Amino acid sequence: MELEFDCPYCTSAVRVSAEFAGKIGRCPKCDTRLRIPDLPDSGQSPTANPDVPPLETIGDEVLVPQQVAAPSVSAPPSAAPAQPQGGWAPNYDPNSPVEKLRKKKRQGSPLMALVPPLLFGGIFLLVGGIYWYWSLPSYKGELEGTVIDSGYALSVTLDGASSGAPREEFHSWTRRLFQNPVMLNDNEKLLGIRYLSKDGQHLTVLLEPGAKTELVQVPITAVKAVAKYYDEHESQMLEARNEELAEALTDVALAWVEVAETTQHLDNLGNFTERLAYNAHVQGLGHVCEAVIGSEIYPCVGEDSQQHLIFLVPKGTNYFVVRERTETRVFPARLKVEVKVVRPFDEQQTQQLVKPEPETLPESEPEMTEPASENSEETSTSENQPN
Numbered sequence: 001m002e003l004e005f006d007c008p009y010c011t012s013a014v015r016v017s018a019e020f021a022g023k024i025g026r027c028p029k030c031d032t033r034l035r036i037p038d039l040p041d042s043g044q045s046p047t048a049n050p051d052v053p054p055l056e057t058i059g060d061e062v063l064v065p066q067q068v069a070a071p072s073v074s075a076p077p078s079a080a081p082a083q084p085q086g087g088w089a090p091n092y093d094p095n096s097p098v099e100k101l102r103k104k105k106r107q108g109s110p111l112m113a114l115v116p117p118l119l120f121g122g123i124f125l126l127v128g129g130i131y132w133y134w135s136l137p138s139y140k141g142e143l144e145g146t147v148i149d150s151g152y153a154l155s156v157t158l159d160g161a162s163s164g165a166p167r168e169e170f171h172s173w174t175r176r177l178f179q180n181p182v183m184l185n186d187n188e189k190l191l192g193i194r195y196l197s198k199d200g201q202h203l204t205v206l207l208e209p210g211a212k213t214e215l216v217q218v219p220i221t222a223v224k225a226v227a228k229y230y231d232e233h234e235s236q237m238l239e240a241r242n243e244e245l246a247e248a249l250t251d252v253a254l255a256w257v258e259v260a261e262t263t264q265h266l267d268n269l270g271n272f273t274e275r276l277a278y279n280a281h282v283q284g285l286g287h288v289c290e291a292v293i294g295s296e297i298y299p300c301v302g303e304d305s306q307q308h309l310i311f312l313v314p315k316g317t318n319y320f321v322v323r324e325r326t327e328t329r330v331f332p333a334r335l336k337v338e339v340k341v342v343r344p345f346d347e348q349q350t351q352q353l354v355k356p357e358p359e360t361l362p363e364s365e366p367e368m369t370e371p372a373s374e375n376s377e378e379t380s381t382s383e384n385q386p387n
Helices: 097-107 110-135 167-179 224-260 269-281 347-352
Strands: 002-006 013-017 023-026 033-035 056-062 139-147 154-158 182-185 191-196 203-209 213-218 289-293 296-303 309-314 319-324 335-342
Touching (some): 139 224, 167 191, 167 224, 191 269, 203 213, 203 269
Antiparallel strands (some): 139 213, 289 296, 289 319
16 A cells, blocks of 8 residues: 655655655655655545655654754755844734834824923023023122111102192191191100191191101112112102102092091091101102011111111111012112111210201191090090191
8 A cells, every 4th residue: 555645845746655654754856854744643644646656764763742843955945934133033014003102102292393492492591591680780788877866857749739738628638737736656655757737738747756766867879789770760669659648638638528527637647657747758769668576577767868768777777778668679680788877976975966946837736735545536626726
């Protein structure tokens, strides 16, 4: 009985005796060692083709089922797929999700193209901001402040009508002040304020330090950056002060009209201290400045023609800092002027000084007395004083 099969390398028909089934033989066409197939299970003898050449067998050598000998042919069969060099290559499908993800990663996000310009732009802005900050003028310095003689009082006269107050209402109040001046004192004896009129048309405001305070004059424009900025922006700063003063004069005149026909007593006059009394004595620079001692704030109550600021501070103060008021900041950088207080007179000389008399009041004015109340209020006048 013989077996007939095709060579798996050259596809030629091969014939061999059935007794060599499962052994190693050599193809008569391509001379390649191959394994002879096993006998079919059907038990039927395959019909041998006489035209098929017999297979040359190689002894009794049996192939191991798990091992397949590598062919040593010079030309592989055309039907076998070509193997790529360098090892195994996976199947490539450009439309697969994996390949699409790889392509997206290689291309990158469109937003990534904005990263370089944004990064360099940010660096440029940072460098420019740092340069701008360091090129700003410094509004800092150290100055000496001089204590003003304790007998000195600040005085200013205002024409309320030309300052923006309603004429009739304002003159109604000044006529009352011509007859009955008003003196305000606080219970802590820090400041005395006098409102009076010498002609019934204009308002005069006097400020006097209390028993526990003193006036210190500071040449603030000795700091060159402060002087330069104020010189360039004086009109804007003065305009803000004038607006606030005009508003205060209007409010107090209208408040007087409400009580003129009844009590003729302004209970809330003390509420106008900052807007009216202080602003009347300062200009644009003094309007935005204040003194700081520790955590306490003290007002700027005067500004002379040489742009020296005058601050009301506790007696015995040796040091304070001048800064901007938080609600009126105008300087482009922080204003901080450290002031060392000097006293041209010692205590003994000061006690020997003759305190000057206050401005002469009209003959019709009564003598003023301290208010009995603890809070700031108007001083009552004598009963025989004409209305």
